[in-house]
Amino acid sequence: MKDHTTARMIKDKVFRATVILLACFSMLPLLLILYFITRNGIAVINWEFLSQLPRPIGEDGGGVFNAIVGTAILIILSSILSIPFGITTGIYLSEKSDGKIAHIVRLCVVVLQGTPSIVIGIVAYLWVVAPFHSFSAISGGVALSIMMLPVIIKATEETLKLMPYHLKEASLALGVPYHKTILKVILPTGINGILTGILLSLARITGETAPLLFTAFGNQFMNWNLFKPIDSLPYRIFYYAMSPYPEWHAFAWGASFMLVAVVLGFNLIARGVAAKWKVQF
Amino acid sequence: MTEMCSVNGIGMQDINEKTETADMTAKNTMDKSEQRFGKVLLLAAVFVVVLLLAILATLVAASIPAIKAFGLTFFWGTTWDAAAEKFGALPFLAGTLITSFLATLICIPFSIAISIFLGEYFKEGVFSAFLRSSVEVLAGIPSVIYGLWGLFLLMPIMRAIEMYLGVTPHGVGLLTSALILAIMIIPFSASIGREVITLVPGDLKEAAFSLGATRFEVIRNVIIPYARSGIIAGILLSLGRAIGETMAVTMLIGNSNFIPTGIFDPSNTMASVIANEFAEATGITAASLIYVALVLFLVTTVVNIVGTYVIKKVALEASKEVT
Amino acid sequence: MESTVLKVSDFSAYFGDSQILKNINLETDSNFVTTLMGPSGCGKTTLIRCVNRMHELIPGARVTGKMYLKNDDIYGMEPIVLRRKIGMVFQKPNPFPMMSIYDNVIAGYKLNGIRFPRDELDNIVERSLMGAALWDEVKDSLHRKGTFLSGGQQQRLCIARALAMNPEILLLDEPTSALDPKSTSAIEELIVELKKSVTMLLVTHNIAQAARVSDYTAFIYLGELVEFGPTDKMFTVPKDKRTEEYLTGKFG
Ligand SMILES: Nc1ncnc2c1ncn2[C@@H]1O[C@H](COP(=O)(O)OP(=O)(O)O)[C@@H](O)[C@H]1O
Numbered sequence: 001m002k003d004h005t006t007a008r009m010i011k012d013k014v015f016r017a018t019v020i021l022l023a024c025f026s027m028l029p030l031l032l033i034l035y036f037i038t039r040n041g042i043a044v045i046n047w048e049f050l051s052q053l054p055r056p057i058g059e060d061g062g063g064v065f066n067a068i069v070g071t072a073i074l075i076i077l078s079s080i081l082s083i084p085f086g087i088t089t090g091i092y093l094s095e096k097s098d099g100k101i102a103h104i105v106r107l108c109v110v111v112l113q114g115t116p117s118i119v120i121g122i123v124a125y126l127w128v129v130a131p132f133h134s135f136s137a138i139s140g141g142v143a144l145s146i147m148m149l150p151v152i153i154k155a156t157e158e159t160l161k162l163m164p165y166h167l168k169e170a171s172l173a174l175g176v177p178y179h180k181t182i183l184k185v186i187l188p189t190g191i192n193g194i195l196t197g198i199l200l201s202l203a204r205i206t207g208e209t210a211p212l213l214f215t216a217f218g219n220q221f222m223n224w225n226l227f228k229p230i231d232s233l234p235y236r237i238f239y240y241a242m243s244p245y246p247e248w249h250a251f252a253w254g255a256s257f258m259l260v261a262v263v264l265g266f267n268l269i270a271r272g273v274a275a276k277w278k279v280q281f
Numbered sequence: 282m283t284e285m286c287s288v289n290g291i292g293m294q295d296i297n298e299k300t301e302t303a304d305m306t307a308k309n310t311m312d313k314s315e316q317r318f319g320k321v322l323l324l325a326a327v328f329v330v331v332l333l334l335a336i337l338a339t340l341v342a343a344s345i346p347a348i349k350a351f352g353l354t355f356f357w358g359t360t361w362d363a364a365a366e367k368f369g370a371l372p373f374l375a376g377t378l379i380t381s382f383l384a385t386l387i388c389i390p391f392s393i394a395i396s397i398f399l400g401e402y403f404k405e406g407v408f409s410a411f412l413r414s415s416v417e418v419l420a421g422i423p424s425v426i427y428g429l430w431g432l433f434l435l436m437p438i439m440r441a442i443e444m445y446l447g448v449t450p451h452g453v454g455l456l457t458s459a460l461i462l463a464i465m466i467i468p469f470s471a472s473i474g475r476e477v478i479t480l481v482p483g484d485l486k487e488a489a490f491s492l493g494a495t496r497f498e499v500i501r502n503v504i505i506p507y508a509r510s511g512i513i514a515g516i517l518l519s520l521g522r523a524i525g526e527t528m529a530v531t532m533l534i535g536n537s538n539f540i541p542t543g544i545f546d547p548s549n550t551m552a553s554v555i556a557n558e559f560a561e562a563t564g565i566t567a568a569s570l571i572y573v574a575l576v577l578f579l580v581t582t583v584v585n586i587v588g589t590y591v592i593k594k595v596a597l598e599a600s601k602e603v604t
Numbered sequence: 605m606e607s608t609v610l611k612v613s614d615f616s617a618y619f620g621d622s623q624i625l626k627n628i629n630l631e632t633d634s635n636f637v638t639t640l641m642g643p644s645g646c647g648k649t650t651l652i653r654c655v656n657r658m659h660e661l662i663p664g665a666r667v668t669g670k671m672y673l674k675n676d677d678i679y680g681m682e683p684i685v686l687r688r689k690i691g692m693v694f695q696k697p698n699p700f701p702m703m704s705i706y707d708n709v710i711a712g713y714k715l716n717g718i719r720f721p722r723d724e725l726d727n728i729v730e731r732s733l734m735g736a737a738l739w740d741e742v743k744d745s746l747h748r749k750g751t752f753l754s755g756g757q758q759q760r761l762c763i764a765r766a767l768a769m770n771p772e773i774l775l776l777d778e779p780t781s782a783l784d785p786k787s788t789s790a791i792e793e794l795i796v797e798l799k800k801s802v803t804m805l806l807v808t809h810n811i812a813q814a815a816r817v818s819d820y821t822a823f824i825y826l827g828e829l830v831e832f833g834p835t836d837k838m839f840t841v842p843k844d845k846r847t848e849e850y851l852t853g854k855f856g
């Protein structure tokens with residue numbers, strides 16, 4: 001009996017050690033990635049890198065200003081396209097929680113969320129690029145907005161569902177009509193959750209490359225025309241990474257550093273918003 | 282309807298009258314705006330359904346030339362030749378299956394370890410906060426950066442290993458892609474795993490402890506069996522991710538359209554062949570690529586619906602357990 | 605045949621910095637039911653969980669002082685060895701939902717990796733379910749999952765699970781607080797019956813229950829053991845004013 005107990009305790013310890021070891025070991029890639037990005041990225045980043053356009057190979061210097069602007073434009077475009085729809089659908093789902101339509105919509109949201117980004121890229125190509133015969137910022141915005149949509153819908157629905165029922169009752173009891181209750185009482189109370197969802201969806205799409213390959217495409221020049229191809233940070237990283245030139249590889253790291261900073265920034269702000277703007281009941 | 286604000290200096294009678302008339306006129310307009318509000322909500326919700334159906338319809342419509350030309354032989358055709366206009370997707374199906382299953386296999390021990398670490402051993406404290414935020418950061422890094430990193434760290438390492446083993450040192454290929462995929466899906470499946478593990482009711486664990494079980498025995502005999510379907514669903518969802526993952530794989534798989542014969546061979550997945558070839562494709566080539574996209578869409582849809590359904594059921598049962 | 609089963613001496617328990625139990629001294633004799641009684645939050649659960657060292661599973665929890673199980677120092681033993689000798693029944697019935705009724709009863713052996721021949725296991729299951737007065741109700745569905753049982757039956761299944769290990773003492777933490785009156789009286793009857801074979805430490809905040817089933821009662825108030833003695837004596841002539849106030853319903 002005694003030996004049996006010892007064996008069990010040893011097994012327990014061994015298992016625990018294995019779990020800790022494996023868990024820590026899986027952090028190794030993260031450390032390595034962050035190390036590579038920081039080491040190779042910071043070396044490239046300076047004012048010129050941020051403010052200049054790409055130069056052809058052979059010419060020194062240049063930067064990724066067009067990609068930064070392009071990413072910003074794409075973010076704005078896809079936000080405009082997706083946020084109103086996302087929030088409205090989220091309200092519908094939280095209000096008509098048990099309806100038949102709500103169940104179907106929820107299923108669609110799950111499917112949309114899991115749809116590979118490359119497929120969405122193709123669809124945006126067929127919808128926008130093919131008819132207009134040109135890659136364009138708009139088509140990129142359409143692709144990215146489809147990717148944002150499920151995240152925003154889910155965040156809105158889940159936030160609003162957590163609102164205590166007495167809040168709604170209080171407002172309705174004052175004679176405030178239903179739609180105003182939703183828009184002026186429920187929605188503002190849950191604004192932190194919705195904003196968090198939007199920020200997380202932005203974090204998700206900012207780094208997306210696949211849906212842009214055949215939509216926004218890429219553009220080594222500055223472009224403000226929404227109907228023309230536009231550059232973006234992830235696309236630039238891809239383009240530079242696949243090139244054979246070490247100078248461009250360095251630029252890819254620089255752009256990666258910025259992209260990671262932006263994505264993590266969105267995540268951090270989302271956390272801050274979630275914590276700070278939370279309405280206490 | 283806003284007269285109520287100017288109460289000052291008006292007799293009670295006035296207020297009553299005023300609100301009454303306001304009510305009367307408001308009634309109609311309000312009913313209307315109420316209806317309009319309901320309609321807008323419904324419209325937005327229906328739009329999502331329409332959007333998804335439109336995606337499906339578009340993919341089907343655009344791949345019709347390829348479906349007509351190749352039908353189901355598409356799935357076992359082994360040559361993909363744009364010049365000869367002969368398209369079979371088996372190489373990509375194989376590439377997708379091999380990379381994603383291999384990635385999932387590699388991912389399982391690590392993600393389960395992280396789930397147990399965060400869900401059972403270190404539920405709070407600095408250690409767990411550190412691991413949890415690391416996992417979140419790992420999940421947030423864009424795919425293209427995983428690809429870039431893979432090109433500069435993983436590829437040389439794989440090349441060295443391949444030289445050592447005496448196989449053609451491509452550096453890129455199925456195994457390299459599977460490794461990067463594994464790294465990418467670990468955070469995802471770990472976070473689902475952690476969630477389902479924390480759903481295991483505490484009183485069951487206590488019951489097991491009170492009978493003299495070690496923590497390992499509690500994990501093996503109570504936590505894992507209880508959380509099993511959730512963990513499996515999490516792994517399934519991760520598999521779905523791996524199947525659809527594009528950029529990192531595109532950068533590391535070697536872009537070869539032949540059936541792979543070994544684990545180190547360059548290959549293509551469904552997603553990567555689209556990424557590599559669609560921009561330049563026209564006619565039947567484009568239709569064939571869209572056909573591939575359609576298959577990819579259907580496969581990931583099924584995987585996602587099943588996985589999500591199981592997880593929802595698990596969470597529902599756990600919430601019943603609590604009340 | 606009377607002998608001390610559990611001895612608690614100068615025992616204190618803490619959650620972080622807050623002291624929950626203050627210098628408890630207590631002895632329970634074999635084949636008696638001892639009740640821990642007191643208002644909610646006074647530390648009954650904490651005390652009972654210290655006996656089988658479940659208390660220390662909570663981060664930040666610690667104890668000082670001594671406890672002995674039949675002369676063995678409880679805090680000098682391996683917890684997993686100790687817990688096998690001490691049975692515990694929880695406030696809410698908690699049979700393992702992924703195991704059959706049969707497997708639930710022998711869960712202690714299964715979890716501990718102790719193997720028995722099949723017929724011996726059958727024996728243990730039958731004996732334990734008989735002991736928990738559940739045998740007749742479940743003997744035909746032993747291999748079904750226990751989730752279809754009523755709350756009271758589930759609780760008796762948990763008692764059977766504890767009895768299967770032949771515990772030297774059985775800890776019951778408000779075992780009837782989640783049950784309806786009928787199931788409650790069934791469990792109370794069971795406790796009285798079980799007294800013949802096993803020593804019990806019962807937590808309750810139900811005064812009537814303490815009076816019905818227990819031989820000794822310990823009254824705990826704000827983490828202190830206020831009074832300890834034979835139940836009938838304490839209930840008729842309480843020595844401490846606080847005990848009297850509690851018994852007459854002045855607080856709690
Ligand atoms: N996990 C815990 N962490 C901190 N304090 C706790 C914890 N559990 C219980 N307590 C505190 O310990 C005291 C005693 O609790 P408990 O033993 O459960 O009381 P009882 O069972 O008599 O109702 C209470 O004041 C409670 O707030």
Ligand SMILES: [Mg+2]
Pocket residue numbers: 648649650778
């Ligand atoms: Mg208690």
